[in-house]
Amino acid sequence: MARELPKVYEPQQVESQIYDMWQKGGYFHAEADESKKPFTIVMPPPNVTGQLHMGHAMDATLQDTLIRFKRMQGYNALWIPGVDHAGIATQIKVEEELRKEGLTRYDLGREKFLERVWDWKQKYGNRIVEQQKKLGASCDWDRARFTMDEGCSRAVREVFVSLYEKGLIYKGSRIINWCPHCVTALSDAEVEYVDKPGHLWHIRYPLADGTGEVVVATTRPETMLGDTGVCVNPNDERYKDIVGKKVILPLVNKEIPVVADDYAEMEFGTGCVKMTPAHDPNDFEVGLRHNLEVIRVLDDKGVMNDFGGKYQGMDRYDARKAIVADLEEQGYLVKVEDYSHNVGTCYRCHRDVEPIISAQWFVKMQPLAKEAIRVVKEGETKFVPERFSKTYMNWMENVRDWCISRQLWWGHQIPAWTCADCGHITVSREDATVCEKCGSHNIQREEDVLDTWFSSALWPFETLGWPEKTKDFNYFYPTDVLVTGYDIIFFWVARMIFSGCEHTGKTPFHTVLIHGLVRDNLGRKMSKSLGNGIDPLEMIDKYGCDALRMNMVTSNSPGNDMRFFVERCEAMRNFANKLWNASRYVMMNLSEDSKNELPALSSLEIADKWVLSKLNTLIAEVTENMDRYELGVAVQKIYDFIWDTYCDWYIELTKARLYSEDAGRKQTALQVLTYVLDQILRLLHPFMPFITEEIWQSLPHEGEALIVAKWPEACQDLAFKAEESLMESVMDAIRAIRNRRSEMNVPPSKKAALYVLTAKPQVFQEGEGFIQRLAYADSVTLLDKEPENLDGMVTCATADAKLYIPMGQLVDVAKELERIAKELDKARKNLASLEGKLSNEKFTSRAPENVVADIRDKAAKARDLIASLEGSEAAMKKLG
RNA sequence: GGACGAUUAGCUCAGCUGGCUAGAGCAUCCGCUUGACGUGCGGAAGGUCAUAGGUUCGAGUCCUAUAUCGUCCACCA
Numbered sequence: 001m002a003r004e005l006p007k008v009y010e011p012q013q014v015e016s017q018i019y020d021m022w023q024k025g026g027y028f029h030a031e032a033d034e035s036k037k038p039f040t041i042v043m044p045p046p047n048v049t050g051q052l053h054m055g056h057a058m059d060a061t062l063q064d065t066l067i068r069f070k071r072m073q074g075y076n077a078l079w080i081p082g083v084d085h086a087g088i089a090t091q092i093k094v095e096e097e098l099r100k101e102g103l104t105r106y107d108l109g110r111e112k113f114l115e116r117v118w119d120w121k122q123k124y125g126n127r128i129v130e131q132q133k134k135l136g137a138s139c140d141w142d143r144a145r146f147t148m149d150e151g152c153s154r155a156v157r158e159v160f161v162s163l164y165e166k167g168l169i170y171k172g173s174r175i176i177n178w179c180p181h182c183v184t185a186l187s188d189a190e191v192e193y194v195d196k197p198g199h200l201w202h203i204r205y206p207l208a209d210g211t212g213e214v215v216v217a218t219t220r221p222e223t224m225l226g227d228t229g230v231c232v233n234p235n236d237e238r239y240k241d242i243v244g245k246k247v248i249l250p251l252v253n254k255e256i257p258v259v260a261d262d263y264a265e266m267e268f269g270t271g272c273v274k275m276t277p278a279h280d281p282n283d284f285e286v287g288l289r290h291n292l293e294v295i296r297v298l299d300d301k302g303v304m305n306d307f308g309g310k311y312q313g314m315d316r317y318d319a320r321k322a323i324v325a326d327l328e329e330q331g332y333l334v335k336v337e338d339y340s341h342n343v344g345t346c347y348r349c350h351r352d353v354e355p356i357i358s359a360q361w362f363v364k365m366q367p368l369a370k371e372a373i374r375v376v377k378e379g380e381t382k383f384v385p386e387r388f389s390k391t392y393m394n395w396m397e398n399v400r401d402w403c404i405s406r407q408l409w410w411g412h413q414i415p416a417w418t419c420a421d422c423g424h425i426t427v428s429r430e431d432a433t434v435c436e437k438c439g440s441h442n443i444q445r446e447e448d449v450l451d452t453w454f455s456s457a458l459w460p461f462e463t464l465g466w467p468e469k470t471k472d473f474n475y476f477y478p479t480d481v482l483v484t485g486y487d488i489i490f491f492w493v494a495r496m497i498f499s500g501c502e503h504t505g506k507t508p509f510h511t512v513l514i515h516g517l518v519r520d521n522l523g524r525k526m527s528k529s530l531g532n533g534i535d536p537l538e539m540i541d542k543y544g545c546d547a548l549r550m551n552m553v554t555s556n557s558p559g560n561d562m563r564f565f566v567e568r569c570e571a572m573r574n575f576a577n578k579l580w581n582a583s584r585y586v587m588m589n590l591s592e593d594s595k596n597e598l599p600a601l602s603s604l605e606i607a608d609k610w611v612l613s614k615l616n617t618l619i620a621e622v623t624e625n626m627d628r629y630e631l632g633v634a635v636q637k638i639y640d641f642i643w644d645t646y647c648d649w650y651i652e653l654t655k656a657r658l659y660s661e662d663a664g665r666k667q668t669a670l671q672v673l674t675y676v677l678d679q680i681l682r683l684l685h686p687f688m689p690f691i692t693e694e695i696w697q698s699l700p701h702e703g704e705a706l707i708v709a710k711w712p713e714a715c716q717d718l719a720f721k722a723e724e725s726l727m728e729s730v731m732d733a734i735r736a737i738r739n740r741r742s743e744m745n746v747p748p749s750k751k752a753a754l755y756v757l758t759a760k761p762q763v764f765q766e767g768e769g770f771i772q773r774l775a776y777a778d779s780v781t782l783l784d785k786e787p788e789n790l791d792g793m794v795t796c797a798t799a800d801a802k803l804y805i806p807m808g809q810l811v812d813v814a815k816e817l818e819r820i821a822k823e824l825d826k827a828r829k830n831l832a833s834l835e836g837k838l839s840n841e842k843f844t845s846r847a848p849e850n851v852v853a854d855i856r857d858k859a860a861k862a863r864d865l866i867a868s869l870e871g872s873e874a875a876m877k878k879l880g
Numbered sequence: 881g882g883a884c885g886a887u888u889a890g891c892u893c894a895g896c897u898g899g900c901u902a903g904a905g906c907a908u909c910c911g912c913u914u915g916a917c918g919u920g921c922g923g924a925a926g927g928u929c930a931u932a933g934g935u936u937c938g939a940g941u942c943c944u945a946u947a948u949c950g951u952c953c954a955c956c957a
Contacts, residue, residue, distance in 0.1 A: 008919070200957085263956090264956090265957085273957045341955090387884065387885080388884095394883070490952095490953095554893095554894085560885080561951090563892060563893085565906080567907095574917095576919090577917070577919045582916060584916050628896070632894070636895095639904090739922090745911065749914085773914085843937035843938070847938075
């Protein structure tokens with residue numbers, strides 16, 4: 001089979017071919033199969049408007065790694081992909097396109113506009129999917145879904161109607177967050193609060209009876225036109241007398257009442273608050289309690305309406321300026337203070353949001369939150385890391401009703417029809433043609449569509465055929481793990497949980513794996529405006545998908561943000577190349593009839609047992625880490641094993657045998673090399689799917705593809721603890737000698753004899769070849785006592801051996817003495833600390849036995865080491 | 881105002897249930913045509929694990945304060 005492979009791994013050549021091979025093999029596809037256990041992940045659907053960014057790369061890498069791991073473990077692994085219609089985002093994109101043609105959506109009308117959006121979706125909707133494939137995502141593309149497709153629409157309709165029937169959806173006039181730019185209502189979660197510098201204007205409101213005045217303070221003077229009262233605290237002595245009186249609203253010249261309500265804080269400002277029930281949630285509440293009039297002065301675009309008097313038609317900011325100017329001119333303005341405060345902004349367009357009273361549709365949250373709280377509290381759904389369950393709980397326990405109607409066209413239109421004759425609202429699973437109450441045909445469908453997150457909330461079950469009781473739904477639902485960033489816990493995770501509980505009776509997943517944000521190298525958020533985004537596709541082009549994935553998953557722990565360093569991609573590219581070359585080396589030595597199987601245990605040599613035993617431990621640990629979602633820890637162990645244990649040591653340890661004439665020994669080495677490489681590839685595959693598959697296909701193997709090969713399992717027969725430790729003794733010696741030679745600048749070409757005094761002579765005898773090859777010894781001689789003449793002798797001591805190397809004139813006595821003194825000092829300190837522990841009776845009696853034994857062992861070795869160093873020191877001194 | 885996170889080598893970060901003589905990558909320094917790999921090999925230097933207490937035989941790891949930075953939630957006009 002001896003194959004010639006290029007010296008450098010070229011991912012660009014390999015990745016697309018491998019991906020095609022997987023797709024053709026149907027390995028991504030899963031069917032309900034009662035003989036296998038399912039493992040299901042639903043992908044957070046990216047926006048149709050989306051371009052792949054690092055967040056997607058992170059998300060997809062984690063999910064793909066998990067799904068590949070489970071697939072190899074024999075689960076019926078299903079990863080459902082899909083795309084979100086992303087109401088506002090998409091509509092804005094298409095409207096921008098229209099604007100280039102000088103058109104607005106109103107010019108086209110709803111129907112034609114929606115046609116345009118669908119065209120747009122056909123055209124660009126697949127782009128992000130193709131990009132995900134570049135990441136190696138092993139999704140079941142046959143099941144790809146879109147949140148506006150027929151099935152999702154049916155699910156949305158069913159949910160809306162059933163919630164309405166249960167009284168959990170209602171329409172009402174409330175203060176909601178309104179974005180005048182996007183011209184739609186928003187939910188609480190869609191408002192981002194930003195600290196902005198502003199002003200606090202103090203305004204004089206004269207008492208109607210002419211007996212005085214009150215001064216109110218406001219950050220939004222333009223809303224005063226909608227003032228319908230002034231509020232003071234009932235306990236405020238200052239204002240006791242004026243409660244119930246009227247004040248005159250400046251500019252408007254209207255009388256409004258003074259009311260007493262706990263809402264007004266005596267300590268803040270003057271203790272008087274102006275009440276604008278139509279434009280402030282708190283004022284609205286106070287207004288309800290005191291029967292204040294509700295006057296809305298801003299229209300949907302943030303322009304003063306016909307209640308605005310002379311300011312009508314002015315934009316909210318222009319109106320503010322004009323009103324302040326007039327107040328000042330007319331002597332109502334008392335003072336202006338600089339005042340920094342939190343302003344709500346739209347999470348889409350980042351412009352200021354206006355609290356506005358408006359008739360909207362809401363989901364009643366209290367009853368739904370109850371179960372959603374229970375499933376997390378009782379651990380039916382667990383967050384990883386655990387701390388996010390607290391974030392979740394806090395939100396869920398204080399959640400307010402969810403405003404779900406949006407004044408957009410792109411989205412699921414609300415299935416409600418209002419009767420023009422009797423005013424009744426008909427909500428129906430089928431499109432209504434008559435009023436269910438009075439039978440009138442004069443009914444009009446609600447114009448609004450639903451919040452995008454309303455359909456996303458159903459994602460874990462609508463993608464499996466719900467509300468139909470399908471085979472898929474019964475088999476794959478509830479799903480297993482949900483992977484997403486902490487930034488959408490409220491938007492999405494929380495809503496999926498209460499929706500799943502309410503509509504399917506089950507929490508939609510048992511684990512929520514939370515990851516952080518990918519930031520730039522300075523720790524800033526990647527953003528278009530900063531232009532600091534790094535394109536994952538560019539990284540893939542340059543370093544390979546596997547390198548990018550490794551970058552995402554290493555040195556990163558769940559829930560924490562990470563900084564992105566291109567250098568890390570480079571490092572991981574180098575790692576891929578390292579693995580490639582190690583494999584190339586193994587393959588060069590394989591023959592046509594080579595098989596991948598372990599040789600008879602009796603033929604194994606110490607190095608073989610050492611590597612197999614280490615591998616065995618690795619398998620156990622990595623599997624455990626994976627089960628705990630500690631992917632970063634798992635992959636670090638695999639990385640270290642491959643580079644250190646396998647490449648730097650095992651391959652080197654087997655070279656003598658591989659080039660020897662002894663066919664049997666050579667064969668054993670080669671078989672172990674191949675076996676371990678195969679196991680490594682399996683362990684690494686979930687993280688670096690492409691290179692591992694490519695190499696595996698070139699190795700002797702059974703089965704079609706690595707992607708469906710069996711995940712390794714630890715096995716007692718391959719745990720050789722005794723041999724492992726013996727081998728380490730020899731390796732320690734090799735390291736010590738290299739170290740000493742390097743300090744003395746002796747090149748490898750310069751060989752030297754080695755004398756060894758050890759209590760484990762057998763393994764040093766057996767390991768003579770290793771020492772010769774890796775520590776540049778030209779002979780190894782075992783001693784039974786210290787050599788008499790240490791003239792020109794370099795010494796070093798390991799835990800198990802004393803080593804003597806005749807170096808002649810190369811030895812610098814003074815330098816050696818210095819070195820020995822330094823080591824002695826370190827060793828003595830070490831021993832002192834160990835002995836301190838052992839002489840502590842509390843330690844020996846309370847610490848577990850194995851720990852005490854371990855310390856005893858270490859102390860004994862430390863004593864040996866010190867004795868040996870002292871010997872060397874004395875000898876050196878004699879010379880000097 | 882409340883909650884949470886971070887603070888470990890020059891830089892960026894790991895370190896899971898307390899046993900560590902504290903690790904990695906990058907950067908630095910020294911040496912190497914060692915029959916897979918210079919995208920490499922061997923070696924070195926670099927840390928009182930933010931500070932102060934406490935629990936424990938033992939603390940980077942657990943507890944309590946403090947400081948600095950950051951995130952989220954709520955919000956007084």
